[in-house]
Amino acid sequence: MSKEKTFAIASRRSPLALAQARQIQAMIVKAAGISPEAAPLQEYVSSGDRNLQGSLADIGGKGLFTKEIEEALLSGAARFAVHSMKDMPAESPPGLVTAAIPAREDPRDVFISYIAQTPWDLPEGAKVGTASVRRAAQLLSRRPDVETVPLRGNVGTRLDKLERGEAAATFLALAGLNRLELEGHATAIMAIDEMLPAVGQGALCVQTREDDVEAREIAASFNCAQTSVCVIMERAFLTGLDGSCRTPIGGLAIVQDGEVRFRGELLSLDGRERYVTNRRLPYTDDCAMAAARTGAEAALELREKAGPDFFKRLMG
Numbered sequence: 001m002s003k004e005k006t007f008a009i010a011s012r013r014s015p016l017a018l019a020q021a022r023q024i025q026a027m028i029v030k031a032a033g034i035s036p037e038a039a040p041l042q043e044y045v046s047s048g049d050r051n052l053q054g055s056l057a058d059i060g061g062k063g064l065f066t067k068e069i070e071e072a073l074l075s076g077a078a079r080f081a082v083h084s085m086k087d088m089p090a091e092s093p094p095g096l097v098t099a100a101i102p103a104r105e106d107p108r109d110v111f112i113s114y115i116a117q118t119p120w121d122l123p124e125g126a127k128v129g130t131a132s133v134r135r136a137a138q139l140l141s142r143r144p145d146v147e148t149v150p151l152r153g154n155v156g157t158r159l160d161k162l163e164r165g166e167a168a169a170t171f172l173a174l175a176g177l178n179r180l181e182l183e184g185h186a187t188a189i190m191a192i193d194e195m196l197p198a199v200g201q202g203a204l205c206v207q208t209r210e211d212d213v214e215a216r217e218i219a220a221s222f223n224c225a226q227t228s229v230c231v232i233m234e235r236a237f238l239t240g241l242d243g244s245c246r247t248p249i250g251g252l253a254i255v256q257d258g259e260v261r262f263r264g265e266l267l268s269l270d271g272r273e274r275y276v277t278n279r280r281l282p283y284t285d286d287c288a289m290a291a292a293r294t295g296a297e298a299a300l301e302l303r304e305k306a307g308p309d310f311f312k313r314l315m316g
């Protein structure tokens with residue numbers, strides 16, 4: 001491939017975003033046979049990173065962390081963008097596509113605390129810091145006595161806040177800790193049936209302009225077919241329920257023994273209501289459409305289980 005061309009990669013400026021972008025940079029360099037200088041990282045400060053007060057749900061939900069980067073792609077300033085799949089809105093903005101979903105990192109959450117080994121042996125009434133309505137509801141469903149308090153900021157900031165005693169414990173995605181080589185901070189890894197991860201957790205989204213055939217071809221070479229199918233199923237599930245970030249929703253698909261195995265759950269904010277669905281689909285080379293259908297059906301099942309007033313109660 002041509003050595004004159006540059007393939008700038010747009011990323012958020014947080015340490016995690018940059019670590020993710022560097023991983024993708026290595027894949028691009030290898031796939032395109034270019035030098036790292038031909039695929040420089042470009043850093044952007046997103047509106048989500050600038051407004052760290054309040055809860056994520058209050059300041060505008062999904063899309064918050066991706067807008068500036070998408071503009072860089074559309075203007076041609078960058079050829080690739082790297083995002084956490086978990087932070088991506090349901091639909092691609094006009095003119096952009098998801099060109100690759102590389103192999104997923106560990107999707108599980110970890111528990112971090114200086115005073116307890118697991119969430120189940122926290123002292124009564126302990127303050128647990130999390131800005132995630134999902135993690136809060138999942139915790140409260142089994143530990144209704146604990147108090148959840150907001151804990152915001154990037155991974156490093158949250159670890160610092162915990163150390164300073166702003167909360168007795170917190171939860172973080174293991175994928176993020178692994179990418180930052182901070183996994184030593186984990187006190188315990190949460191089992192999937194204790195804390196079902198967020199849809200897309202641990203997966204990355206490599207975005208390009210729709211008409212950038214060259215960039216799309218490079219990205220396609222490191223797409224992971226299995227991860228893509230899993231993410232398609234999970235995101236169809238999320239879209240079928242609510243993509244706003246304001247509803248406690250977990251969803252994870254895994255390819256195992258020739259099947260895509262999906263588990264999804266919907267909770268009330270206080271964790272007292274919890275609705276679960278499990279699905280299986282034979283895994284084939286062309287099961288993406290069926291995966292999307294399965295995810296949507298799972299969402300419909302939970303809508304029916306939760307009842308017509310569930311979302312009204314949630315907001316009210």
Ligand SMILES: NCc1[nH]cc(CCC(=O)O)c1CC(=O)O
Pocket residue numbers: 084085086087171172173174175176200201202203204
């Ligand atoms: N919402 C922020 C965010 N987006 C992606 C990750 C972790 C990495 C991943 O899930 O791929 C995190 C931090 C966290 O939840 O601990």
